[in-house]
Amino acid sequence: MKNELHIGFDDTDSLKGSCTTHLATIIVHEIFDQVDFLDFPNLIRLNPNIPHKTRGNGAVALRIIGENSDLESVRELVIKTVNNMARLDDENTNPGIAFLTNTIPKEIKQFSLRAMWDVISIPEAEKFNSFSNIDLIKLGNGRGIIGALGAIGNQLKDDFTYEHLSYRLPENFGTKRKIDRESILVADKATPLTFSNVDYEYNSVMITPRGADPVFSGIRGETPEEVMKAWNLVKSLEEIAMLMVYRTNQHTNQHFPKDFVIVQLKPHRSAIVHGVVSKTPHYIEGSHLIFSIKDDTGEIDCAAYEPTKRFRGELSNLAIGDNITVFGGIRPAEEKHPMTINVERLRVDSLVKMTSHENPFCDNCNARLKSAGKNKGFKCQKCSTVYRDKKQIKKELPRNISLKEYLPPIIAHRHLTKPIERENQNNKNKQIRKSEVKRIMKLLLDFKNES
Structure with a gap:
């Protein structure tokens, strides 16, 4: 008899290097011929405001089906691979693995939704060890079980996107990525269903990260075929080790599921807040823009920080009395600054004359x-x-600001920020065919043998 197994893992990387998707792709290579995949590997971005995250606060879920004996060997392989590859030499790396058999309980789905915007403690995640179909593995302090469960519970039933990831050879880790810039521009123009490949406003290529991690490039789009087409047009000037396509919640605004009044705001939450501008925008040291909003429950500072570039100039045109909706993360109070909303996007609802x-x-x-x-x-x-x-x-x-939504430039977008190109795009309810998953994943995995 075959059973489903959902595998989640998180916090295997560190700021020094490594990457959770890289580890997951290696595992996929090892188990692909042993089991059937129910979906592409899932890359789930969690609350981006968590202070102890590495870069993008991303966890991975693999969803497979197979005979019990095969699933048991997969479990052993996953545990062994995480132990061998996670950056356990970094005290801030605390991997967690979650195994869930068959039906995902509603409590896990609710936990996952909350992990998108709230702060969750390790004990809150540990309580799921009492569920008969869940097994949690902790390394270090085991903080990664939060993301592991969050990834499993998010089956991407709402909006989702895809990311094509290419990985470097180990000897190239930490060196400058070698890529033909012009080919990226060609790929971008030839694939309208990809997005955020290039920030033309600031002349910046966005598909290549800058850190020491194993990722060579990441191309994001609406379909697996489109991101693969874009990759095939990109000219890499160094040898590539592996490829994989992830289905993901990136660029869906999934971290903004609910509205809060000001009195409900807590540090590190992601929140939508409606309010009236109560203090005129002004610049402070560091070229950060600060203004305040109020509602019936209180008042709070809002900040558009220097990296958001022209976004600050747009918001500087707000005036006391304007009705706005702010989307952002809550920064805790510090010695010199009160609790503040880090503004990620802003909608102007009405303007005073x-x-x-x-x-x-x-x-x-x-x-x-x-x-x-x-x-x-x-x-x-x-x-x-x-x-x-x-x-x-x-x-x-005249007011130099309009009734519309304002976003920072692409270079300042977070992984979950829904860009202008996706404004009218939603992939909710699009069916994922298992046969297509298998066909595309096999194409990607075979790349290893051709390179």
């Missing part, structure tokens, strides 16, 4: 009148005519 008052014109010579004194009306400096009944002219000033 801004006006100025000007003196009227002379009826005789059309010159601008001057005040003749308090309660004495106006006097023309040119022809000396006095007007006691004229009033100042009220003039509405």
